Amino acid sequence: MTKTIALLQEATYEQASIEIAERGYSIIDGFLSPVEVSQILNTIHAEEAEGAFNPAGIGQGADFQRNQKIRRDEIRWIDHNDPPVSCLPYFERLQNMIRYLNRTCYLGIRDMEMHFAVYQPGGFYKRHLDVFHRTQSRKLSAICYLNPEWTAADGGALKLYLPNEDGTEETLTVLPEAGRLMLFESHAIEHEVEVAHRERCSITGWLKDETQLF
Ligand SMILES: O=C(O)CCC(=O)C(=O)O
Numbered sequence: 001m002t003k004t005i006a007l008l009q010e011a012t013y014e015q016a017s018i019e020i021a022e023r024g025y026s027i028i029d030g031f032l033s034p035v036e037v038s039q040i041l042n043t044i045h046a047e048e049a050e051g052a053f054n055p056a057g058i059g060q061g062a063d064f065q066r067n068q069k070i071r072r073d074e075i076r077w078i079d080h081n082d083p084p085v086s087c088l089p090y091f092e093r094l095q096n097m098i099r100y101l102n103r104t105c106y107l108g109i110r111d112m113e114m115h116f117a118v119y120q121p122g123g124f125y126k127r128h129l130d131v132f133h134r135t136q137s138r139k140l141s142a143i144c145y146l147n148p149e150w151t152a153a154d155g156g157a158l159k160l161y162l163p164n165e166d167g168t169e170e171t172l173t174v175l176p177e178a179g180r181l182m183l184f185e186s187h188a189i190e191h192e193v194e195v196a197h198r199e200r201c202s203i204t205g206w207l208k209d210e211t212q213l214f
């Protein structure tokens with residue numbers, strides 16, 4: 001990595017760190033280049049063809065029905081210690097960013113969990129929070145979008161519900177544009193994925209402050 005790129009990255013991470021501390025979220029455009037995005041999409045489509053994806057939030061019987069009313073996307077977990085080659089730039093950059101955030105925000109991030117997510121046309125994920133009540137180890141939700149030339153007409157926007165101090169809330173709509181990294185505090189910000197009208201792909205995951213033992 002040349003010094004100029006390193007400095008540019010440092011400036012980007014500094015901005016993210018300030019935004020997360022001040023308002024709980026940050027959007028980094030161009031986190032992945034168009035070529036990097038298309039290589040990851042090739043991996044996703046090859047793995048899809050092999051049947052490697054599963055409907056998210058699998059339950060049995062009535063439970064599964066209920067899940068399908070809350071979310072309709074397909075996922076495939078990624079071993080972040082041994083990711084597909086096409087994902088190496090993403091994980092390397094993410095590690096650099098985590099090092100920076102740990103130094104500046106004292107987030108204490110020590111682990112992560114990541115999966116590919118594919119929403120087919122009609123896919124959605126209703127309003128929710130990313131932490132489960134039994135474990136609070138998810139600190140930041142990190143979603144990198146992989147959708148070239150996405151427009152508002154394609155649906156599938158991420159909608160964040162941002163709480164105000166006075167109990168009211170504001171909403172922020174984010175399009176899942178290729179190369180964009182979305183970071184937000186997992187325990188604080190409820191969000192939803194609006195119905196997508198075309199295939200919508202991402203690497204979705206969580207930066208965690210401890211390794212989950214069970
Ligand atoms: O893909 C997105 O924009 C958000 C996905 C999400 O909320 C989740 O997987 O928990």
Ligand SMILES: [Fe+2]
Nearest residue numbers: 128129130191
């Ligand atoms: Fe979520």
